[in-house]
Amino acid sequence: MKIEKGKRYAVLLALRDSDYVKKVYGGYFNVFVNAFGEEGDEWDSFRVVDGEFPDMEELHQYHGFVITGSPFDAHGNDPWVLRLCFLIQTLEAMQKKLLGICFGHQVLCRALGGMVGRAHTGWDIGVRKVKINVGDLPSSVLFADLKDIPPCLSVIECHQDEVWEVPAGAEVIASSEKTGVEAFSLGNHILGIQGHPEYTNDILYNLIDRLINNNSIEKEFAEQTKLRLETADEPDRRTWEKICRGFLKSK
Numbered sequence: 001m002k003i004e005k006g007k008r009y010a011v012l013l014a015l016r017d018s019d020y021v022k023k024v025y026g027g028y029f030n031v032f033v034n035a036f037g038e039e040g041d042e043w044d045s046f047r048v049v050d051g052e053f054p055d056m057e058e059l060h061q062y063h064g065f066v067i068t069g070s071p072f073d074a075h076g077n078d079p080w081v082l083r084l085c086f087l088i089q090t091l092e093a094m095q096k097k098l099l100g101i102c103f104g105h106q107v108l109c110r111a112l113g114g115m116v117g118r119a120h121t122g123w124d125i126g127v128r129k130v131k132i133n134v135g136d137l138p139s140s141v142l143f144a145d146l147k148d149i150p151p152c153l154s155v156i157e158c159h160q161d162e163v164w165e166v167p168a169g170a171e172v173i174a175s176s177e178k179t180g181v182e183a184f185s186l187g188n189h190i191l192g193i194q195g196h197p198e199y200t201n202d203i204l205y206n207l208i209d210r211l212i213n214n215n216s217i218e219k220e221f222a223e224q225t226k227l228r229l230e231t232a233d234e235p236d237r238r239t240w241e242k243i244c245r246g247f248l249k250s251k
Contacts, residue, residue, distance in 0.1 A: 007063035008042040009248065012084065014049050014070035014103050020206040032066055035198040035237075036099075036244045048084050059090065064097030064248045067104030069196065074106035074161060075116045085111035097248055098190050102159055105183075105192030112167035112186065119162040121178060123217060125208060125225050127232040128157045130174045130182045130195065149243075153236040155182075155195030156204050162194065191247050197240030201229070 017027045025031050029045040037043055044062075046052045049070065054062070067088075072078060088111035091098055100108035106116040129152045153174075163181035166172055170190070174183035182194045196204075208225060211217045 006040045006042075007249065008044070008061055009037075009064050009066065010044045010046055010054055010062050012065055012067045012087075012104075013045055013047045014068050014072065014084070014107075016047075016049060018206065018210060021203060024202070028068060031198050031203070032068065035241050036066065036248060038245060038249070048080055048087075051080055051083075053083065053087060056090070059094060059096070062096060064099065065091060066248070067098070067100040067107060069102035069104065069158075072103065074103050074110055081107065088112065092186075092190065095187075095189050097250075099244055099248060100192040101198065102194060102196060103161075105194050106161055106163055108190060108192045109163045109166060109170075109181075109184070112170075112190070114163060114167040114170070115165040116161060116163050119160055119179065123160045123221070124157045124178050125204075125211075125217070126157060126228055127154050127235050128176050128178060128195070129154050129233070130176045132174050133172065149239070153239055154233045155193075155197060155240060156199040156201070156235050157195050158199075158204060158207055159194060163192070188250070191244075193240070193244075195240075197235075197237060197244055199235075200237075201235075204229070 011029050011032050013028060015028060021028055021031065033043050044054075046054050049072065067084070072081065074081065084107060088098065088108060092112060098108060100106070110116050131152055132149060162179050163184065166181060166184045167186060170184045170186040172181050172184050176182050179194055184192050205226070208217075208222050212219055212222045
């Protein structure tokens with residue numbers, strides 16, 4: 001696999017910074033760059049949730065794009081979501097690297113012809129074991145440096161929507177007992193991951209508290225979730241980050 005350094009990337013922020021993430025990490029942009037960036041790369045941010053999009057004439061300058069999670073619905077018709085879908089279609093036609101996380105995973109699917117909606121089994125919050133479909137992995141650059149990838153990886157989850165059907169030609173490369181499409185790939189340039197490889201446990205705990213405060217989840221459900229987190233496996237953040245970096249850096 002040919003790896004080149006010094007590439008330019010953009011984070012498409014589909015959410016606004018929480019007070020906690022802003023105080024501790026300086027914002028979600030830093031969280032993603034710390035997780036997926038490498039020395040020598042150049043990273044820009046565009047807060048698409050507020051209508052800030054890259055100039056269409058400058059898209060060719062970027063090697064890849066990361067689409068973040070969001071409290072908004074990937075299956076909704078907010079103007080910025082529809083505009084993001086058009087941008088994704090444009091970038092896909094340009095064969096640009098596109099990495100979608102949570103909402104980003106779902107909106108990638110929607111924009112490229114798949115189906116997304118509310119999860120049939122409700123919220124998934126916590127650390128979940130994800131089965132990697134090793135035998136079905138595409139012979140692409142995605143896992144070229146991860147020949148010894150384990151059959152299961154733990155990842156932080158926080159979502160109430162899910163991918164129902166992947167786009168035509170896409171491969172489902174990970175699933176769990178809760179979610180049928182935990183990750184999918186399309187060619188060598190599209191990768192969607194339902195979980196949050198970039199999250200740390202403290203970010204998740206703070207998010208749970210915010211979901212209680214805005215009445216998105218019941219307090220009893222949140223307390224049970226926190227109890228499960230105390231005995232849950234540590235998320236395999238380093239392996240997920242390696243997967244994401246390898247995907248973004250590859251040609």
